[in-house]
Amino acid sequence: MWQLASDTIGEADLGALADFLRTNPKLTQGDVVRQFEQAWSEWLGVKHSVMVSSGTTANFALVATAAARVARPRPRVGASTVTWSTNISPSILMGHQVTLFDIDRRTLGIDADHAVAAMDAGEIDILFLTHLLGFDGLSDRMLEAAERNRVILLEDCCESHGARHGGARVGTYGLGSTFSFYFGHHMSTIEGGMVSTNDADLADDVRLMRAHGLARESTRFAYWQRLHPDIDDRFLFVSAGLNFRSTELNALLGLRQLEGLDDRIAHRNANMRAFLDHLPAGLWTDFQTEGMSNFALPLIADNAAVCATVKRVLNHLDIESRPVVAGNLLHQPFVKQYGVNSRPEATPVADHVHRHGFYVGNGHHVTIEMIDRAVAYLARELAGEDRERAM
Ligand SMILES: Cc1ncc(COP(=O)(O)O)c(C=O)c1O
Known part of the structure; x- marks a missing residue:
């Protein structure tokens, strides 16, 4: 797993x-x-x-x-x-x-x-x-x-x-x-x-x-x-x-952990670059990667259909995932109870990430080979669904 x-x-x-x-x-x-x-x-x-x-x-x-x-x-x-x-x-x-x-x-x-x-x-x-x-x-x-x-x-x-x-x-x-x-x-x-x-x-x-x-x-x-x-x-x-x-x-x-920190950051960033290089169309790849120190690998789908395929593939490959951090906090009960302002009033980008976004883990337990295999499988599944829709 x-x-x-x-x-x-x-x-x-x-x-x-x-x-x-x-x-x-x-x-x-x-x-x-x-x-x-x-x-x-x-x-x-x-x-x-x-x-x-x-x-x-x-x-x-x-x-x-x-x-x-x-x-x-x-x-x-x-x-x-x-x-x-x-x-x-x-x-x-x-x-x-x-x-x-x-x-x-x-x-x-x-x-x-x-x-x-x-x-x-x-x-x-x-x-x-x-x-x-x-x-x-x-x-x-x-x-x-x-x-x-x-x-x-x-x-x-x-x-x-x-x-x-x-x-x-x-x-x-x-x-x-x-x-x-x-x-x-x-x-x-x-x-x-x-x-x-x-x-x-x-x-x-x-x-x-x-x-x-x-x-x-x-x-x-x-x-x-x-x-x-x-x-x-x-x-x-x-x-x-x-x-x-x-x-x-x-x-x-x-x-002790501080001694290995820079190496761990380099490993995480190499994984993130490999991930973004091969992620298929339908998922966000246009992140600003300059200066990053990657925490986790984001899978943000363009729409609900791609999102459903991503979920299915992650389940099939036994890859743990979760929402992007806490999703849009404006939807969380503790925020609604308190009452906060939002700017602008509608928050379309946060809502999109809330509805169609996940992340999967990155760290020393993740290798470029694991990423390549998973991303290639996801690309095949998405291409297969495109073909089915076109028929
Ligand atoms: C952005 C952000 N702020 C604060 C925290 C809280 O840190 P901790 O879990 O050490 O309390 C986290 C936890 O992951 C976080 O992701």
């Missing part, structure tokens, strides 16, 4: 973890977390990274700390119609005003025309974009509009470790960015996430949010001590924090 994902954590990683445990180390967040944060910042090309317990808590911490910089009581957050639920659920939980944008069929990310128009019209305070399936979801036009209108740009890179926009990695352009190290992603720490930024104050705010709001977690500890001399500084709470900490075990895995 061709599975959606396979574990990047191998025997050697588990052996290293067992060796580490035999040294009777400190297990809660400490030096190893700090080492991984440092190594991650160097690899990504940012000044600060803060490890947290998941991509979801990274999103929560990032959007919460960014929203605290917006003067408006209910900050207006723009995001994509097609992304993971927890890109927007932190904003929903915090009572933000959420606008979801239709997507660009070439990047499956936010359509730049709609985002630029909303920013120029002064409709959003924060743009939390997602680099979906490892595509570069940024455009220079969006970057310029965010800067021109002082919109805070945040990047959800949970599916795009190592993707590039222009000369730099995605996750280095916005005020802050987030990564997931969950099973099936480009690298895994079992569960885990990261917030990365070049802004020292934002990193500090995320550190406070990660650990109960305790002043001693802050690089500005001395400042907080001076400000509140009346309170025991070991238990001085200076912001409303939660607990998003990681353990040393996850960070040790992170350090």
